[in-house]
Amino acid sequence: MSSLIPTLRYAARRRWTTSRRLADCASSGRVAQFVSRPTTTCPAAQRRCTATTSSTPKPPILPAEAIVEDSQPEIYRPPTTGLLARVPSSWVPYGELIRLDKPAGTYYLYFPCLFGTLLAAPYATPLASPFTVLYTSSLFFAGAIIMRGAGCTINDLWDRNLDPHVTRTRLRPIARGAISVQQAIAFLGAQLLAGLAVLLQFPSQCFFYATPSLLLVALYPLAKRVTNYPQFVLGLTFSWGAFLGFPALSVDLLADTPALISAACLYGSCIAWTLVYDMIYAFQDIRDDPKAGIKSIALAQQANAKNFLMAASAVQVGLLVGAGASLGVGPVYYFLTCGGAAATLDYMIREVNLESVEDCAEWFRKGAWITGGAISVGLFVEYLVQYFDLFGDQSRKREAMKA
Known part of the structure; x- marks a missing residue:
């Protein structure tokens, strides 16, 4: 059991690092592919590690534009419908x-x-x-x-x-x-x-x-x-x-x-x-x-x-x-x-x-x-x-x- 603990820690650290890099790339608009190096552990330990961690689903990675803070102030947007959308832009504030x-x-x-x-x-x-x-x-x-x-x-x-x-x-x-x-x-x-x-x-x-x-x-x-x-x-x-x-x-x-x-x-x-x-x-x-x-x-x-x-x-x-x-x-x-x-x-x-x-x-x-x-x-x-x-x-x- 004591020999399995370092293996689990190493696997968890690699998953966290990979997820972090994927989130950074998604928020910046880049597309990247990562090829993980094989873990040097014995097959039995690898199977035990997979069985232990696979039952916990990973949270989805949302694009940056989908994350909006409640405190973010609303930004003015000119009208796109109605009468004010048909008048010259310089008239809109007066309307x-x-x-x-x-x-x-x-x-x-x-x-x-x-x-x-x-x-x-x-x-x-x-x-x-x-x-x-x-x-x-x-x-x-x-x-x-x-x-x-x-x-x-x-x-x-x-x-x-x-x-x-x-x-x-x-x-x-x-x-x-x-x-x-x-x-x-x-x-x-x-x-x-x-x-x-x-x-x-x-x-x-x-x-x-x-x-x-x-x-x-x-x-x-x-x-x-x-x-x-x-x-x-x-x-x-x-x-x-x-x-x-x-x-x-x-x-x-x-x-x-x-x-x-x-x-x-x-x-x-x-x-x-x-x-x-x-x-x-x-x-x-x-x-x-x-x-x-x-x-x-x-x-x-x-x-x-x-x-x-x-x-x-x-x-x-x-x-x-x-x-x-x-x-x-x-x-x-x-x-x-x-x-x-x-x-x-x-x-x-x-x-x-x-x-x-x-x-x-x-x-x-x-x-x-x-x-x-x-x-x-x-x-x-x-x-x-x-x-x-x-x-x-x-x-x-x-x-x-x-x-």
Whole structure:
């Protein structure tokens, strides 16, 4: 037995050396062949050595590119699909800055404008025509694209020292140095001028209603540094369009109390909606935000997240009811608009997995269409019912509201 020990040691040392040389060659891309010299041992010892070691399988040798450390930072790669893959490469950082490849935020900014327009359309004097509703809604969509981009530019300027510490934002153009601060400020000026050009296409009173929202756009990035509920400030900002639909159709809110109450309820409803969808969005960064010093409603309400989401949704639906009741809407509004909002919100909150980054991102995107779409369809059908006077009581209701 003692004579076998040196033999086993020698055989094990040769196998280790050969495996090490093979791994080195594989990692460097070379192909090599090794011919081992025969071991000078007796046949019996060789058979015993083989029997002892052959039962232990050798671990596979992986190529170097298959071994990736978890701590290795992600490398920026230009987009290869979508709209940004079709524009000149020098435009790509600016497209990424305004989130042109992530349009969900634009939809969330647009929907309150659309809600206000559709809610005000049957109340306007004269009752707004379908062409007027379509034209006004199109202007709002153009404005949403521009002003959402401007808001993203302002946000990234404020967060240029925070974004590198959050996994989801570390490769944003300003954070990674693709756009300088000076270039971003100049680009922001161009965006604001474009937004002003769109705003001037509306009735003149819209200018005075829209201007205060710029202060909220500038202040939102600061909120995440000082409060656990920055989503409320975002709601104040993104929901402002709920007010603008009325003056866009020449309904003076300051001179019309029912319209003012309706617009205020719609505004509050959209704020509650923002708390819902942006809380789901914030769960994507719940691990990185504390390290970066960022506050969020997801962190504040992590222990009872779904109960909070349900409560905010109930507030949203309740205020939708108030927005319609102040204008004397019909049963179609309550069934489709309010009922549709309640059903889609309940479904989303029950289905979303708040522990999954991918699931939160997916439901954030889908929420714009399922809830925003349900409310919009309900409002549009209510508008058509009143426009064509399908129930035969439109004139009476309008006279009663004016009185």
